Amino acid sequence: MSDTKVADIPLYPLRKIEIVVLAEDHLLVQDLLKAAGVGGWTMIRDVAGMGHHGFHQGKTIFNDQSGLVMFLGVGEGKVIADVARGLSRLFESRPGVTFLSDVQVMRSDYFAKANA
């Protein structure tokens, strides 16, 4: 899609956070997103990839808690910063990575802060 066409669409600037953690830690991240008031997020299970400790497999067939999961969340800058602050405490003792970036979304009401 060309920039010209995008310019015709009303877009709203927001912040995006991507978090990759061990599947067994996914509830820790979910609790944190809820505490920050993130209204919704996407979770991608069975993420595989290369890391400090070699190649990480996706999940195995009889264990949902092995492997890695990735969270994608979008929200106001303050909310996402709050999530990142909470993650920094988690990552003191648990493995994981997080990425923050600026994004634009079409329906800003989809990303409104939930009631905490």
Next chain:
Amino acid sequence: MNMHADIALAERMPTRTEVAGLVGLASRTVAPLWPLESAIAVNPLAGFEDMPFARAVQIAAQRFGARRSLPLPLWRAVLRTGRIEERALRDAAIRHLGGSLAAAAHIAPGVTALDLLLARMVQIAPENAPEQVGALPPDAAFIAKWCGAFFDHGAAATPMPHRELGLYRAVLALAGHDPEYRALAGKAGRDLLLQVPRDPLEAIAEGLVEIAGEADELEVLSSLVARLPGWAGHIRWRCEHADAELVAGAPATMADLLALWMLLARAGALCEGHGAAPLRENVADCLAGHFGLELDALARGALARLQAVANIEEDALGAIFMAAAEWTYANDLVPRLQGASRLGRQGVQPDAQLVFCIDVRSEPFRRALEAQGKFETLGYAGFFGLPIALHPFGGTRRSRLLPVLLSPQHDVAETVVEGREAEAGQLAEIQQRNAAGAQIFTAAKLSAGMAFATAEATGPVAALAMMGRTLAPRLATRAQSVLRKRREQAFTPALHGPGRHCGFSLEEKVGYALALFRLTGLGQDTARLVVLAGHGGSAVNNPYAAALDCGACGGHGGGHNARLLAAMLNDPAVREALAEHDVAIPQSTLFLAAEHDTTTDEVRIFDRDLVPESHREDLARLDAGLARAGQQNRVRRAGLLGRSPGELLAGAGDWSEVRPEWGLAGNAGFIVGPRWLSQDIDLDGRAFLHSYDWRADADGTALTTILTAPMVVAQWINCQYLFSTIDNQRYGSGDKVTQNLIGRIGVVQGNGGDLKVGLPRQSLFKDDGTPFHVPQRLLAIVHAPTDRVARVVEANDILGRLFGNGWVQLVVIDPETGRASRWREGEAVPGEGRDQHSLTC
């Protein structure tokens, strides 16, 4: 506004998300605790698995106020039974002292350091450390009391009000009326009830600012979680594993529990934690006296060495015993498996193949059955790879029939078997009538005005029923058995169903069927009968009945899963698709489902009506073999329980029986390999057996699955038995005699307190108080090329953690070289691992 917190401190107050992260991490201090109806084994120290085993045990012992090992007198009792070889004990002691030179160090003429250590271990009277039993301190008792009221699961006639607000806010609303709270927290506590934030995360944040000071916040929260491991574990189960509708009426998180602790902490109402360990006295004198030595007469070096041995804590001596128990087991088993590996397979085409659960109780039964004829047996996870939840006919709640490592992928409805509609109707009517009767009885029993009248009216009937169960328990068992059999004939889990219980697609069925072949190495040249045998136990009036059922089926019997997979494997469309995956099952093969009752050693084969005439003789032969195997195994098990085989059958229906079977007590090994590897070895019911053919698994996918799922479940079981044995009060549930059920979710000791987290004393110890279960870590033995196993372990974090930190000991028997190698633990001395010598010293 909180009057207790300094406003200037607000800048340092953690945010809600920071607190959420800290609470989440702190909650890992305890393991989830499943309710009794679906009790499954968990490692009470699961949150410490990131640490090496010895360090984890030490830190957890401090946190929970628990012992680190079985007391010395009990280890000595184990030694006397021969389950620890004296040679292995000596080797373990030498290693503890730092090697042969240090062990041979001179103390006095004819006395070495090793002599001193061995004397301490097996001869000198140990210190009499009192068993730490007793009531909870007032702060913990207060929170435990409100947890009991809040989490009653519908058992109370008058439920606690305000439960919909959540645990923390509900207690805040009522604590002001509680004299116990007033006595505990005083005026400051009363003021706090009005001032503290109603949001638990904010309340914790304020509390941390006020009480943590320079202390690590996570440490503070973790210590508080550990004060009531039972209730904290129950909350973890509710948040992480329970169906949402089951817990919706009474929401509770770990933040709720910690906010309550914070309330007490800010009111200055926290009591002292666990007391310090008793001091050792005069051990050096005793040691010297034992050898007729004068301490003053010893040379300085000798005195220092004696003092060093005297200073070894008794828990450390226990750890040496445990190492010796592990070596005794490994030294006996590994060489025999190596020998079998070198000889290779010498099989014949079987008349029937039976796939049992990997459970340690399957092994002696399988061995007995194999001796009865041409029966081949295999081991597979007892849920048969089906991630299902069953909606029982006429039931209101689904049962999760899968390991807790998984979430249900299929909701399966129990439906009426075609042609059995009339019988199903009768049974449904009986079920409804019983449920209604129970409801009326419960309501009358709990009613203030009717309670005594109900007791008067129903007492004689109850007395008759009790007498019947007492005097003729087998009659009661038979009546139950008939009803159960009728139900199993009339209802079946449906492969296809209406509404949301829509069953399985063809692709899914093929996938589950293929998994059986790929993971167990079952070849496509199947026998005329292939029986998938789940298992369950039989017990009445036993809160721990579910613990005797199949752990892989979430603490339920495995029959439903077996019936479903058998139906899939008999489906012509599935067989056609399997053939495209190089699994061409002979047309003559019929799959059947069964359930092995581990208490009575009877095997019920389901859906007999579907067996064609052509297979009736095969089935008759199998029936006869199963009956003989059951009889043989009952004799063996009866000996272990000190009773007759007939008493075993009676015990299954006896309401006063506290030990209907030994369960998984004694578990010690997990063998991954073909059955022919272990077939000629009496494994004594101590090994989980997962069938595996390394030749059919070139990329290691099957091995990965076996080690990351069934072995993990086996490790949980092993650790539950291990820790419940070494400290039955802290990590187990104590004596059954003094237990009481609470809220249909667990047991407490006496009339209240924390939920007990582990196994009862009767599941682990004999009546004379000596341990039946030997607390030792799981030994996993894998029959596969060493490099392949190494690749699998290194690619999976969970395996690196369990093997590297010594929670499970791994030995690989390479089928190509016959060589046995041991996986080196992270803290092991380089060079002592990955070779067989490390096993035999």
